[in-house]
Amino acid sequence: MSQPEKAWARTRIKICGLGRPEDIDKAVALGVDAIGFVLWPHSSRAVSLEQLATLSARVPSFVTRVGLFVDQSPAFIEPCLTYLDCLQFHGDETPEACDAFGKPWYKALRMRDGLDLQAAAARYRNAGALLLDAYRPGVPGGTGETFDWSRIPASLAKPVILAGGLTAVNVAQAVAGVAPFAVDVSGGVESSPGHKDGEKMAAFVRQVAQADNR
């Protein structure tokens, strides 16, 4: 894989699927850029609206609170908006559906065979970024699986958030090979579903910094 030129001074980090106050405090202390709350109720990492209200209050200014949704109705999403800075759409949402909430958003795309990323970037033209995740039929995300990073074009009209099976072991290689705007990790920094592991989060953040030569 050739080394793409870095367009960013540093690789942003999002840790997703946090459900415990102590995990949020640790992630914030480690300097992550974004905290992800899974609001899709079928996930083992899902938080309720009440939990979202409590957990989001622990996140200080300048750390982005991201809400993850999978093909959910406006009636479900709207009450969550007060507690979120940005929306991650991880299903088959249309661009119009993503645009409907007056919040910054980005679109997750699962890297199934034949996916045309250039066409997707044009279609989701109002997205702040494209999050690229592994494809497993019937599972919308959070699989812990990687995909072939060489499928990502060197030049794409949207910033790339690289996700899918990232861990402290492979993230430096991912950052060097893809030069994404950001990396997103969930299962790779867990001790069990929904329970983040402080050491694994710290190792992940360290590896990204090293890959950035910071």
Ligand SMILES: O=C(O)c1ccccc1N[C@@H]1O[C@H](COP(=O)(O)O)[C@@H](O)[C@H]1O
């Ligand atoms: O984490 C979940 O439970 C989840 C459920 C439905 C859609 C997406 C989900 N998580 C996102 O999946 C990617 C990759 O996660 P992993 O690091 O491979 O575990 C990431 O963007 C999570 O935000």
